[in-house]
Amino acid sequence: MLMRTDPFREFDRLAQQVFSSSRPAGMQMDAYREGDEFVVHFDLPGVDPESIDLDVERHVLNVRAERRSPAPEGVEMIAAERSTGSYARQLFLGDTLDTERIDASYEAGVLTLRIPVAERAKPRKIHISGGGGDRRQIDG
Numbered sequence: 001m002l003m004r005t006d007p008f009r010e011f012d013r014l015a016q017q018v019f020s021s022s023r024p025a026g027m028q029m030d031a032y033r034e035g036d037e038f039v040v041h042f043d044l045p046g047v048d049p050e051s052i053d054l055d056v057e058r059h060v061l062n063v064r065a066e067r068r069s070p071a072p073e074g075v076e077m078i079a080a081e082r083s084t085g086s087y088a089r090q091l092f093l094g095d096t097l098d099t100e101r102i103d104a105s106y107e108a109g110v111l112t113l114r115i116p117v118a119e120r121a122k123p124r125k126i127h128i129s130g131g132g133g134d135r136r137q138i139d140g
Contacts, residue, residue, distance in 0.1 A: 027063070027087045038097065038115045045109035046070075046089065052111060063094045063111070096120075121129040 028035060031040045044052070044065050051066040065087045071077060096118055103114040 017107055027065070027089050029089065036117045038117075040091070040113040040115070042089065042111040042113075043109065044106070044111050046082065047087070047106075047109070049106045052106065054102075054113075056093070056102065058098060059093045059095060059097075061093055061099075061102075061113075063087075063089045063091075065111075 028043045029040060031038060033039075042063060044067075045063045046095075047067045051068075053062075055062050067084050067087070069080070069082075069084050092117065098116045098118040101116050105112050132138040
C-alpha cells in the first residue's frame, strides 16, 4: 500500500513548484552523424505524439512538447512525482544540412530526427579537360 504522506517529499515538491521558473523544461538529447545524415534523439517519455510541435526557421529547429497528468480531473492524488508541463529545445542547424528533408519519428518515448547533409555540401568529383582531349578527375 502507498503511504499517503511523506512530509519531506511534500516539502521538496512544494519548494520545487514555488521556486522553479515558469519557462519550459529542457529535454535531454543525443546527436551523432551517421553517413550522410545527422541523427538526433530526444527523450520525451509519456508525451502524446499529437502534442509534439516541430518547426524550422532560418536553420533554427524548434522542438516543443507537452506532458499532461494522466489522472482524471478532481481526483485525490496519493503521489505525484512525475513531471508534467511544457518542454522546449532549440537546435541551430548549419547551412550544410538539408532542412527541407528532415524525417521525424516517435517511438517508445523517444523522438528521433534524421537530418540529411545537403547535396551541395557533399564532396564531389570535378572533371578537368585538357587541350589535347585528355581528361583528369580531381576529388573536390
